[in-house]
Amino acid sequence: MPWPEAMTPVRMRRVALVVPQAALRDALVRIAREGCVELDRAEEAAPGPAAVRLQRLRGRGGADGPRADTTAVLAAVAPDLDLLEQRRGAGLLAGEAQLEERADGAVRRGEVTALAGWCPAGEVARVAGRLAAAGGALLTLPTPRGTDPPTLLRPRGPVSFTPLVTTYGTPAYGDLDLSWPAGLAYLAMFGIMFGDVGHGALLLLGALALRLGRPRRLARWTRLWPFMAGAGLAAMLAGAAYGEFFGPTGLLPVLWLSPLDSPARLLVAAVLFGAGLLALAHAAGAVNRVREAGWGVGLYAASGCAGLLFYVGLATAAAGLLTHRPAVAVTGAALAGAGLALVAYGLFRDTAGGGAGLAETAVRLFDVVVRTGTNTLSFARLAAFGLTHAALADVVWRGTTGLAARGGAAVAGAVLVFTVGTAVSFGLEVLVAGVQALRLEFYEVFSRLFETEGRPFRPWHVPPAEPADRDTKVVPCSPG
Structure with a gap:
């Protein structure tokens, strides 16, 4: 890597996820597993069915009480939300709630759905290949005028001094x-x-x-x-x-x-x-x-x-x-x-x-x-x-x-x-x-x-719930 590139944050691309409405959930599950894309989220969106059930479950206390640290996971196939609430499946409900939140930010035209976001330039082709299996596509867009991409400092292997900089600010x-x-x-x-x-x-x-x-x-x-x-x-x-x-x-x-x-x-x-x-x-x-x-x-x-x-x-x-x-x-x-x-x-x-x-x-x-x-x-x-x-x-x-x-x-x-x-x-x-x-x-x-503070890159990542999927080799997001 040339030193001028190594001395700059990871290059970002504005991307659009375009997928048939019927395959939206499958595409979002694949995006969540990759953990390389930051999707735009709808502002002040009402809680979805999964989020409502998760709130009720936490309000009742028990093993997944209101202060429990629930780790979100996603199932490959849409689960029965009522059954999850009965079985106290807080992890799956938390994953579904996040998926609903991202889906609310989608733009729908006829049978096609699109979501915008950011992705490291070096990962666009790989993520697009994973989405193609769901019938979707990841397209690059021009960066909107007056908008700065999110900042991701390059990983440096086992030895990294990025916490010193990010503690001061992004x-x-x-x-x-x-x-x-x-x-x-x-x-x-x-x-x-x-x-x-x-x-x-x-x-x-x-x-x-x-x-x-x-x-x-x-x-x-x-x-x-x-x-x-x-x-x-x-x-x-x-x-x-x-x-x-x-x-x-x-x-x-x-x-x-x-x-x-x-x-x-x-x-x-x-x-x-x-x-x-x-x-x-x-x-x-x-x-x-x-x-x-x-x-x-x-x-x-x-x-x-x-x-x-x-x-x-x-x-x-x-x-x-x-x-x-x-x-x-x-x-x-x-x-x-x-x-x-x-x-x-x-x-x-x-x-x-x-x-x-x-x-x-x-x-x-x-x-x-x-x-x-x-x-x-x-x-x-x-x-x-x-x-x-x-x-x-x-x-x-x-x-x-x-x-x-x-x-x-x-x-x-x-x-x-x-x-x-x-x-x-x-x-x-x-x-x-x-x-x-x-x-x-x-x-x-x-x-x-540093005089101007940036916005950190926060990719959406939720691990799979199925043991078979956990054993499947997934190439981690390595934007550096």
Whole structure:
């Protein structure tokens, strides 16, 4: 797959399911089993016969009470709804209720019925082949003007960072799919704050246990194991650079710097790392603005090309001043000024004009400048929490060696201090580093990447009820 395509959500096609009225139920059952099509649903449709019976069944309580989690299933042949109600077949009734809801959105002309929806482009041919057996067809339609398709981020196999993006919100259909870059940035920030080879190894072991489903009470969190494993690996790499192994034990050489001995260097490195990350976020945000609304908006947006020019110019001017190169500083200042002028024009264009528009533009432009500086300096927290982590580990190690030096029974106390102190500092710092990295990702990075929220792709999927059908091999929907 070419990388430009891999960096975008799954391509969607507007489709129409066309089928004879007599075969509508069979076609819908096939669509439900495929789980690859999101069908349009009728607004404020009255409950159908199956939905009414399901409500009565739940209202009476019993095994399928009002709070029961009923798993919907669909029979290949239309069942007797009264018999299902008598036998408390809540699963089949729930499936029939969903089928009725989709069927209510159908358009009927004579003997032909049609439903519209969305389907991943790569799955259209396969789903159409399944529908042909029911006498139906799946036709592609032009995308309606002013309507964005639903967004489906590409699956990446067993390791996926899409939850990091979808927790913030659903990207617009035209935006870039930055799940992997965002995930790697998160892990890098976590590692800087939690740099310790020993602590990282504990995280890596925890990720392995989670991947294997141990302990079982945490099985629902299994999908988070890539984050834990990546965080552990990042912490080990940063710890090797710091020379930290359960604190400054001296067991590892310092490959780059010791946080407690060189806090200023770590602070500068954190801010520079943040500046580079924000520049990349500005560049990706500029691409998103152009893809969302064209060059007219993308050129002047604060999170678009104008904002990128302003930030790059500001960084260039700062680098020129710090390195005592006046020409570089002047060039950067000129670029920053040009970018800020474009941002001001874009802001003014969104106002009603006149004096009120100028005042509003001035206030919003001041906010853009202030936020640019504060967002960059906000990455200093990477160094601050990295220093805190190193200091806590140093306290634990000093207490351990101080007791161990006394010999005798004090050695047991030293072991206890090391175990308890490491557990407390590990638990506290892993929580702090995880939350702070997420905070930087959301507020400093994602706020520049995503401005328009999309709608998630929700395909309709109901499994078959018949055991024979369950044993039949069904190719799963794999739009990526």
